[in-house]
Amino acid sequence: MNIERPSLSFWQIWNMCLGFMGIQFGFALQNANVSRIFQTLGADIDDIPILWVAAPLTGLIVQPIIGYMSDKTWGRLGRRRPYFFYGAIVTTAALLVMPNSPTLWVAAGMLWIMDASINVTMEPFRALVGDNLPNKQRALGYSLQSFFIGIGAVVASSLPWILSNWFDVSNTAAAGVIPESVQYAFYIGGAFLLVSVMWTVFTTKEYSPEQLAAFEKSEAHLESHTQKQEINFGRTMSVSGVIGAAIIALVTALDLEKELYLLGAGLVAFALLQGIALWQQAKQYTQNGFFAVVYDVFTMPTAMRQLAWVQFFSWFSLFAMWIYTTAAVTSYHYATEDVTSKAYNDGADWVGVLFAAYNGFAALAALIIPIMVKRVGIRLTHALNLILGAVALISFMFIEDPSWLMLPMVGIGFAWASILSLPYAMLSTTLPSAKMGVYMGIFNFFIVIPQLLAASILGLILKHGFANQPIYALVIGGISFVLGAIAVSRVKLVK
Incomplete structure (x- = not known):
């Protein structure tokens, strides 16, 4: 007799995904403001990529470990929720300390701690959707996560601008001092992250290991990954x-x-x-x-191997955007590299608004993407959205008025929402529940590796090929989006 996971109500899925909004609140504050903090504390433009390396390197180490551990965990809070609980507490503490960093290296260290704790919280959230939802609801679950990511990031990315323009909080400070608008934004973000993650922890139930094992017996389409062969x-x-x-x-x-x-x-x-x-x-x-994780890297499902290339090119583009948008906009559109000037800080605030905008468009795109999937299929939908992202990034070079930079954020929003949902929807149907966490952690390798590569070579490419002009990093990111769209066509889907 087949035993299938029961369908959950909309509000049960809502509660399960709500905590992701808090995680993205912290993640968006990091993405929109860390380069600004580094520059304020004295980092040169060609030093920024290597300072950012803490974030992806931490994810590379932490996510498979947490994934493996959460697969094996079962306690009073369940299987995945203990990691939400403790990760949220540490992330909140890091958000409170980060904007008070007295030196550049303290800020780099806090980025490392912050990203580690975010990864501890975030990785099990992906696995939780696969654990709790039947196949027919997983696309909805991941799309709802994308919706919450968009909503949380809209507010978080624009917080410094909101505080400066609506509440008259200063967005400038003395040399080497982080502006109050950034400090207060991080304080608010820490509180919001803690409350929303705890909401999911205490309103969501998980299936027992015995129930998950019974569900898995019905999933005959899954590839077998028992350790029967030696790997060279x-x-x-x-x-x-x-x-x-x-x-x-x-x-x-x-x-x-x-x-x-x-x-x-x-x-x-x-x-x-x-x-x-x-x-x-x-x-x-x-x-x-240790052996289980390394073995699983070499025996991952076929669709996961193919999706790895899609993720590689997509996240190379995103990392180029996160690292260089502030420097590109302030130098190319506001014509300044003086981090103490009003023009620079106005430009940096505007980047926060732009990041908020693309996340807002992503929230709307998360509602539209399931309709696109029904009309043209999941692979073509993802490819089209990556092309929209490519056009958007490349257009930064041809737009002179910074106010018009809001237009490309529509394309970035569709690409971002698609990246956060469709690869996981394609992947989750191929993964066994007993290894959902570890495979999701391994899948993160193909998010982290391109970020490490970007940190290694993007600065060199700009320095030697483009006279250290950061606007070209966005063009390179656009080209990488195109390669990701091409890679989608190779993915073989499970019916």
Whole structure:
């Protein structure tokens, strides 16, 4: 007898997804203001990408660990909710400290802590939708998450501008001091994040491990991922290790930009992880979390492997936008690089409004995208939305009046809403419930790796190819969106 997950009411799904709005509140404050904080504390424009590396690197480490642990957790608060609870508390504390950073390196450290705690909270939210909803409701669940992400980010991104223009809070300060409008925005964000996540924690129920196991027996379409075969870790270990070591040697010998150390070190670290897994496999010491995660990376479902390329190009574009939009708009549209000037801070505030706008359009797009999927299919819908994002980013170079930059935010909003929902909707139907968390964590690799690559090479590309003009980073991001749209066509969907 088939036992299927029961459908949940709209308000049950609403409560389950509401906490994501709080997470995005903190995430949006980070995206819209961290580059501004770094510049205020003395960072040069070509130093910003490497300072941002803390965020994706933390996600790369934290998400698969939390995913694996949450798959194995069951306590008084359930399976995923303990991670919401404790992650929200630490994130709130980080949001309160971040705008009071006295030095650049303190701010970089707080970004690391903030992103780690956000990842602890965010990863299980993705898995919770797969745990609690039947296949027919998962697209709705992820779209509702996108809706809340949009609403939360609208308010969070525009908070400094709102405080400055509506409540007469100063948006300028002495050199090396973060403006009060940014400080108060982070305080408000911390409180909002804590309340909304706790709402989900205490209003949402989870299925027991026994119930989830019964549901999974009915999901005959899932690929089998039991550990029946040995994986040849040695081949990819040798390739990644040699390339990584060569990059490090060349950077040292030729005195190349130090950002390339990050790329080389990442490849060497990947080789070392495979080496440990190879040793464990030889010793038959495979019943542990480390081996399970590495093994699952190499045996991921086919659709997940194909979606990895879509995510790679999409998130490279997003990271380019988050890092460089403030510098691009203030230098290209407001003609200033003086972080203490009113023009710079007006431009930085306007970027916050633009980020709020694209998140607002994303909230609306989240309501439209399910209709598009029914009309033209999920793959074509995602490809079209990525193309809209590409046109929007490239148009920054051709728009002179900053007030007209609001128009491209429509395209960015559709791309953002699509990225946050459709890849997960395509992926979740291929994942077994027992490994939903760890696979969602591994899927995050293909969000993090392009961000690390962007942190390694974007600054170098701008410095050597575009006279350090950040506007070209947005053009590069637009091209990457196009490549993501092409990659969507290769994804084979489960019926």
